Amino acid sequence: MNMVLIIIGMAIVTYIPRVLPLTVLEGKELPPFFQGVLKNIPYAVLGALIFPGILFIQPDDIWFGIAGAAAAFILAFLGADVMIVVLGAIAFLSVYMLMGG
Amino acid sequence: MQMAAVSEQKSGFKAGIKAGISIAVGYLPVALTFGLLAKTTGLTLFESVLMSLLVFAGAAQYISLSLIAAGAGAAVIIFNTFIVNIRHFLMSASLNEKMEPETRAKKSLYAFGLTDETFTVIATREGKTTTGFALGVMLIAYGSWVVNTGIGHIIGASLPEFLQQAMSIALYAMFVGLLVPSLKKEMKVAYLAGLAAVLNSMFTLTGLLDTGWAIAASTLISAMAVEVLTGLRKGAALK
Numbered sequence: 001m002n003m004v005l006i007i008i009g010m011a012i013v014t015y016i017p018r019v020l021p022l023t024v025l026e027g028k029e030l031p032p033f034f035q036g037v038l039k040n041i042p043y044a045v046l047g048a049l050i051f052p053g054i055l056f057i058q059p060d061d062i063w064f065g066i067a068g069a070a071a072a073f074i075l076a077f078l079g080a081d082v083m084i085v086v087l088g089a090i091a092f093l094s095v096y097m098l099m100g101g
Numbered sequence: 102m103q104m105a106a107v108s109e110q111k112s113g114f115k116a117g118i119k120a121g122i123s124i125a126v127g128y129l130p131v132a133l134t135f136g137l138l139a140k141t142t143g144l145t146l147f148e149s150v151l152m153s154l155l156v157f158a159g160a161a162q163y164i165s166l167s168l169i170a171a172g173a174g175a176a177v178i179i180f181n182t183f184i185v186n187i188r189h190f191l192m193s194a195s196l197n198e199k200m201e202p203e204t205r206a207k208k209s210l211y212a213f214g215l216t217d218e219t220f221t222v223i224a225t226r227e228g229k230t231t232t233g234f235a236l237g238v239m240l241i242a243y244g245s246w247v248v249n250t251g252i253g254h255i256i257g258a259s260l261p262e263f264l265q266q267a268m269s270i271a272l273y274a275m276f277v278g279l280l281v282p283s284l285k286k287e288m289k290v291a292y293l294a295g296l297a298a299v300l301n302s303m304f305t306l307t308g309l310l311d312t313g314w315a316i317a318a319s320t321l322i323s324a325m326a327v328e329v330l331t332g333l334r335k336g337a338a339l340k
Contacts, residue, residue, distance in 0.1 A: 021194035042224035047294030076281035085278030
């Protein structure tokens with residue numbers, strides 16, 4: 001029972017940052033500077049979500065991360081669809097693992 | 102007329118499901134492992150699936166397991182969950198600029214589905230995004246998260262070792278796949294992502310900030326700095 005209460009507590013504090021800005025700011029016109037900052041966020045957050053995490057997906061073998069990152073970036077720069085980038089990087093690393101890399 | 106109908110469909114619920122498939126694939130190994138770890142931490146199947154159903158936040162759920170294993174109290178666990186998810190304030194505010202106008206009731210509903218992954222898929226689309234598209238992306242991601250948590254707990258194992266390790270690239274590869282097309286189009290995107298990547302690496306590798314704070318801080322600093330600089334350049338161009 002205690003565990004269920006902890007989970008409900010976690011659910012509430014996780015929901016608050018998700019819901020507040022979306023509902024409070026609905027229909028409000030922010031100053032242009034803040035609109036600009038908010039429109040920049042998706043691309044900034046992608047940079048932070050990718051690095052340095054992608055390099056350390058295998059904490060004891062940084063080359064594993066570098067190989068995966070290289071595969072993903074090359075596929076994406078060649079213009080591959082997101083799904084192809086994902087599956088291609090997985091396939092590349094599977095081969096890397098099976099080859100005993 | 103027909104064209105309008107087609108393009109509307111492209112941005113609706115079905116298109117959202119399709120765009121969300123890469124998240125569902127990426128969540129598979131993470132959720133399987135979460136189910137497995139929850140079991141070894143002593144959570145029942147009901148509790149593990151309930152957590153994924155109600156919380157739906159990978160990093161926070163993993164951290165809660167290590168805190169539970171360490172015997173931490175409820176207040177500590179809940180406080181840490183809040184801290185780890187503070188970055189969602191930024192994403193929610195940013196998403197608000199991106200979404201079509203909608204009733205607060207519906208926005209409260211889809212706000213629940215906001216994760217790093219659903220946010221980046223929805224927010225990197227061109228133009229305004231529909232509620233249906235957001236719901237589609239979130240629903241398939243959520244389904245994968247909840248179902249695979251249960252499967253991980255029940256079978257008590259994750260994928261074969263090599264596949265589990267290879268699939269750990271999935272969500273990162275998705276982020277790369279979302280970033281690069283915009284990067285090729287606009288230099289500003291390269292500055293935004295590059296600066297945030299450098300800052301986040303500095304913050305985490307030096308141990309200055311925990312992951313949750315580091316992502317939030319590097320994102321905000323980069324988004325503001327680049328906005329100030331583009332503002333200055335525009336100002337200079339006008340003179």
